[in-house]
Amino acid sequence: MNTLIVEDEKELAQEIAEYLRKERFICDVVHTGMEASEMIAVNQYDFLLLDLGLPDYDGLDLVTEAQKEGSEAAIIIITARGAVEDKVKGLNLGADDYLSKPFALVELLSRMQAVARRKFKMETNTIVFGGFEMDVNARVVKFNEVVVDVTRKQFDLLQYLVMNRNRALSRIQLYEHIWGNILDDQYDSNFIDVHIKNLRKKLSEYGPVDWLETVRGVGYKATF
Amino acid sequence: MRLQHKLALANLLFKIVFMGLFLAVTPWLSERINLYQTDNDLIEKREEVIGLISDFGVAPFLVDETEDYFASYNILKEEFISLEQIDLDEYWNFIEVTQRRIDDEVIDYRVLNYSFLVDGETYLLEIGQSLSSIAVTERNIRRVTIAFLFLFLLVSVLFELAYTGALLKPLNRIVAKIRATTIPENYDLTPVVSSTQDFKMLDSTLSELMKKISAALQNEREITQNISHELLTPISLLRNKLENILMREQIDEELAIKVNESLATLHRLKTLVNSLLLIARIESNQYLRNDNVQIGDLINEVVEELHPMADDGGVVLIQDYTRELHLFQANRPLLFSLFFNVINNALKHTPRGGEIWIHGYRKKKRCVVEVLDSGEGIPADLLPDIFMRFKKRNGAEDDGSGIGLAIAKSVADFHQIRVEVSSEPGKGTRFVFSWEL
Numbered sequence: 121m122n123t124l125i126v127e128d129e130k131e132l133a134q135e136i137a138e139y140l141r142k143e144r145f146i147c148d149v150v151h152t153g154m155e156a157s158e159m160i161a162v163n164q165y166d167f168l169l170l171d172l173g174l175p176d177y178d179g180l181d182l183v184t185e186a187q188k189e190g191s192e193a194a195i196i197i198i199t200a201r202g203a204v205e206d207k208v209k210g211l212n213l214g215a216d217d218y219l220s221k222p223f224a225l226v227e228l229l230s231r232m233q234a235v236a237r238r239k240f241k242m243e244t245n246t247i248v249f250g251g252f253e254m255d256v257n258a259r260v261v262k263f264n265e266v267v268v269d270v271t272r273k274q275f276d277l278l279q280y281l282v283m284n285r286n287r288a289l290s291r292i293q294l295y296e297h298i299w300g301n302i303l304d305d306q307y308d309s310n311f312i313d314v315h316i317k318n319l320r321k322k323l324s325e326y327g328p329v330d331w332l333e334t335v336r337g338v339g340y341k342a343t344f
Numbered sequence: 345m346r347l348q349h350k351l352a353l354a355n356l357l358f359k360i361v362f363m364g365l366f367l368a369v370t371p372w373l374s375e376r377i378n379l380y381q382t383d384n385d386l387i388e389k390r391e392e393v394i395g396l397i398s399d400f401g402v403a404p405f406l407v408d409e410t411e412d413y414f415a416s417y418n419i420l421k422e423e424f425i426s427l428e429q430i431d432l433d434e435y436w437n438f439i440e441v442t443q444r445r446i447d448d449e450v451i452d453y454r455v456l457n458y459s460f461l462v463d464g465e466t467y468l469l470e471i472g473q474s475l476s477s478i479a480v481t482e483r484n485i486r487r488v489t490i491a492f493l494f495l496f497l498l499v500s501v502l503f504e505l506a507y508t509g510a511l512l513k514p515l516n517r518i519v520a521k522i523r524a525t526t527i528p529e530n531y532d533l534t535p536v537v538s539s540t541q542d543f544k545m546l547d548s549t550l551s552e553l554m555k556k557i558s559a560a561l562q563n564e565r566e567i568t569q570n571i572s573h574e575l576l577t578p579i580s581l582l583r584n585k586l587e588n589i590l591m592r593e594q595i596d597e598e599l600a601i602k603v604n605e606s607l608a609t610l611h612r613l614k615t616l617v618n619s620l621l622l623i624a625r626i627e628s629n630q631y632l633r634n635d636n637v638q639i640g641d642l643i644n645e646v647v648e649e650l651h652p653m654a655d656d657g658g659v660v661l662i663q664d665y666t667r668e669l670h671l672f673q674a675n676r677p678l679l680f681s682l683f684f685n686v687i688n689n690a691l692k693h694t695p696r697g698g699e700i701w702i703h704g705y706r707k708k709k710r711c712v713v714e715v716l717d718s719g720e721g722i723p724a725d726l727l728p729d730i731f732m733r734f735k736k737r738n739g740a741e742d743d744g745s746g747i748g749l750a751i752a753k754s755v756a757d758f759h760q761i762r763v764e765v766s767s768e769p770g771k772g773t774r775f776v777f778s779w780e781l
Contacts, residue, residue, distance in 0.1 A: 129577055135584040142591060173573050200576035201569045222580035222614055225587045288590075290604055292611045303684060305619045305751060307611065314656040337601035 121236070123167040125149045126156040126182065127198070128174050136169065139225040153177020160186050165193040166240075167232060170215070172199040172206055180206070183213045194235040198223070224293045226284055227300070233283065247282050249344040250331040252323065254282055263326035273298055274319045277312075281332065281342040288335040316340055347515070348508045355504050356497070363493050370486060378478045379454065383439050386456040389471050393425065394460065402427070402462050421446055422474045424453070430468040435459050441475065452476065514538030518547050526673070527629045528557040564628040568621055575617045583610050619747045623733075626678070626754045633759070635676040639669040639683075639713060642676065643702055646683045650691060658696035661687075665704040669711040671779060674759055682755040685748045686715050686775050693773070694719035712778040721769040730765055 123145045127133035130151055137147040148163070150156045153174045160168070160182070168186060172179035183195055197210040200221035207218045216235045219228060236242050237257065247254045253262045259275055261268040270278065280297050281289060291312040298315075299306070316332075323329045333341045345353075397405070405414045405427050415426040424444075436459040443450050453472035460467055514536045525531045531554035536547045586603050589595065595603075625631065640663075647661050654661050671679065690700045698718040705712055722730060731753035756763045760779060767773040 129581060132577070132581045132584060135581065135588055138588055139584070139591065173577075200573045200580065221576045222583045222610075225584055225591075288600075290607060292608060303681065305615055305622060306681070306684060306688065306748065307615055308653075308688070310656075311653060314652050317656065318652055336597075338604045 121145050121166045121232075122164065123147045123169060124156065124159055124163070124165045124193070125169045126151075126153070126174070126179070127169070127171040128152065129171075136225070136228070140229070143229055153179070153182060156182055157185060160189055160191055160193075165191065166236075168193045168195045169228075170195060170197050172197060172210070173201060180209055180213055183210060183215050187214055194232070194239045196228070196231060196235065224296060226287075226289065226293055227297055230280060230283065230297065249282055249285070249342060250329070251327045254279065256283075261323075263323075266326065268323060268326050270319065270322055273315060274322065277315055277319060278342075281340060285342050285344060288338045288341040290339040292339075294339060312339070348505070348512050351508050352501060352504050356501055359497055359500065363497065367486075367490065367493070370489065371482070374482050374485060378482060382454050382473050382478060383456075386439060386454065386471050386473060389425070390456055390458050390469065393427075393469060393471070394458075397460075397462065402465075402467060417446065421449070421451060422477045424470075424472045426470045426472075428468055429465050430459070432459050432466050432468070436468060444472065454478075511540065514540060514543040514547070518543065518550065522550070525554070526633070528554045528561060529629075531558075561628045564624065565630055568624045568628065568630070572617075572621050576614070579610060579614050579617070583607065583614075586610070616747070619751060620733075622751060623747075623754045626751075626758045629758075631675045631678060631758065633673040633675050635674045637671045637674045637676050637679055639671055639679075639711070640665045640704060642679055643683050643687075643704070643713070646680060646687055647702070649684065650687060653688075654691055654700070657691065657694075658698075659691055659694050660699040662699060662701045663704075664702070667704070667706045667711075669704050669706070669713065670781070671711070671759065671761075678755045678758065682752045683713075683715075685752045689748060690715055690717035690719065690773065690775075693717065698772075706781075707778070709781055710778045711781055712776060714777075715775040716772060717774075718772045721771055721773055722765075722767040723769055724767075727765060727767060731763070 121144075123140060125133050125136055125140075125147055127136065127149070128151050133149045133151065137149050140147050145167070148159060148165075150159055153176045156170075156174075156177070159165075168182075168191070170179050170182055174182075179197065179199070183197070186193060186195065194217075195215040196217045196219060197206075197215045198219050198221060199206055210218055216239060217231050219231060247256065251263055252268070254260070255262075256279060261270055261275065261278065276298055277294060280294065291309045292307065294312045295307050295309070299311070316334075320329050320332060323332070331342060331344050333343055335341050406429075414428065415424060417424040424446075436457045439454065439456045442453060442455050444453050444455075452475040454475055455470055455472040458469045458471075460469065517536045521532045521536070531551070533551050533554070535551070536543065538544055538547070586607050590600060590603055643663065647663060651661065687700065687702070694700060694717045700718075701714075701716045703714045703716065731749050733747050733750040753763060755761075756777065762778050764776040764778075765773065766776075
């Protein structure tokens with residue numbers, strides 16, 4: 121997947137690129153609106169990660185520009201200004217998603233995957249783990265063809281853990297993924313523990329859940 | 345009460361008092377004036393009669409010499425003149441009120457008594473004027489006066505209402521402009537037309553003020569955006585760097601825990617910055633108020649969100665609404681955060697087996713929502729500080745920065761929701777939210 125990272129904070133751009141390259145994305149990095157404009161005109165990108173706080177450009181203009189160029193890229197707006205209008209404006213202009221700084225890199229990846237599923241109609245294979253089967257598109261978990269009755273939040277948690285398999289996700293990362301948009305300021309580690317506890321209880325009614333591990337000092341991990 | 349009506353009322357009262365006073369003194373005053381006039385008339389007539397007597401002597405008047413008496417009345421007995429010879433030890437020259445019986449009728453007269461000497465004989469001249477005729481005139485004058493005064497009163501009140509109404513129109517327009525202003529940016533800056541200097545000045549001063557406030561708010565908006573950017577960018581960089589360190593395959597467990605602890609600290613910093621920015625944004629009116637929120641539905645969502653935590657902590661959440669409670673011109677996400685905050689706060693401070701009771705009702709024209717917990721309560725000396733930033737409730741072991749209730753308060757203020765807290769240590773805490781419908 122070709123990705124253009126437009127971020128004036130050079131170090132930050134490097135960190136994002138480093139992470140995405142590990143996740144097998146091909147990344148170009150630019151630090152100004154002008155450079156971005158040129159890159160968009162010349163190359164075909166699947167993803168545009170657009171920081172709105174550029175020194176020379178209103179990031180929102182780049183959204184319009186990219187669309188004029190006929191770019192098919194999925195656009196994810198990133199901002200640290202935190203103004204609600206930016207989000208609304210960006211999404212209205214045709215951006216696909218919106219992330220507030222500081223964000224978790226896994227969250228960025230998860231959003232990109234979600235946009236890709238939506239926008240590029242990518243066939244996501246059903247994920248199988250410990251006898252359970254998750255259909256991401258249909259949002260269903262099954263065990264031996266029996267549908268497991270999980271709540272919406274439990275499903276989201278499970279999906280996040282499963283899609284980041286073998287990697288410990290911290291309570292903060294999990295919380296932000298589930299509640300970040302509405303209750304960012306209300307972080308409570310207990311929320312995640314309670315939901316994981318309930319999720320384990322629910323899943324264990326159907327099959328073993330030893331693959332859903334607690335990682336000391338960090339959070340949780342799905343290992344399979 | 346409107347200014348126009350106050351002015352009219354004050355004028356009316358003043359006129360009524362003045363008229364009352366006037367009507368109270370007129371009988372006395374007109375009597376005095378009439379008596380004075382009558383007395384002058386009587387003296388004038390006396391001069392005329394004396395003139396005649398000095399010209400022609402007494403004889404022509406005293407027809408009947410034997411009686412030495414002359415009296416003349418006009419037909420209606422309004423006045424009389426009499427002349428008679430009399431024995432007096434002194435000269436008389438005075439005016440008095442006496443009763444005279446004439447043809448079986450007793451009439452009050454104002455009588456001038458005047459004695460004089462003619463040829464060694466003393467004569468008494470009496471000139472009388474009936475008082476009843478004076479009284480009638482007086483009564484008539486009073487009636488006309490009263491009628492006139494009432495007419496004057498009516499006309500002047502109507503005139504004043506119309507005049508002050510027209511005069512105060514610009515003021516009313518200014519007041520209407522202020523009423524229609526929910527945020528300073530919305531203030532209608534078109535000048536109010538008026539020939540009255542004071543209103544022009546009031547209007548222009550208000551417009552200037554609103555412009556200044558709007559500019560200050562705009563400035564604050566930019567500042568919050570800049571601060572937001574300046575603070576969150578380095579946090580973002582640190583976070584992603586640490587996350588990339590965790591991604592390394594060969595990282596050992598101890599290091600991973602340390603990095604995660606750093607990330608948790610960073611998260612606290614982020615939450616703090618965001619909370620402060622949130623309050624600043626609320627206070628500088630950066631949130632829209634376009635939602636009509638049914639509070640029961642909203643709290644129901646909050647309760648659903650918190651249900652797993654309540655179940656886990658063995659606390660029962662009870663909701664009870666007697667009426668639908670609406671909040672117009674509201675910001676739904678902010679209100680969600682307000683009630684989430686307060687109910688979550690109650691949850692944290694309520695031990696296993698306790699309950700949280702959310703009760704919504706209408707009291708007169710106000711909507712009220714009470715959140716009552718059976719928790720440990722808050723000591724009285726800490727109650728006033730509960731909404732202060734960074735003040736934590738005693739012994740609170742939460743991850744929060746102690747800013748949650750400060751956010752709740754600023755959201756409440758933003759919506760003109762009144763918040764009252766009362767608490768009994770050991771029994772529980774009650775938050776009461778109320779707003780005018």
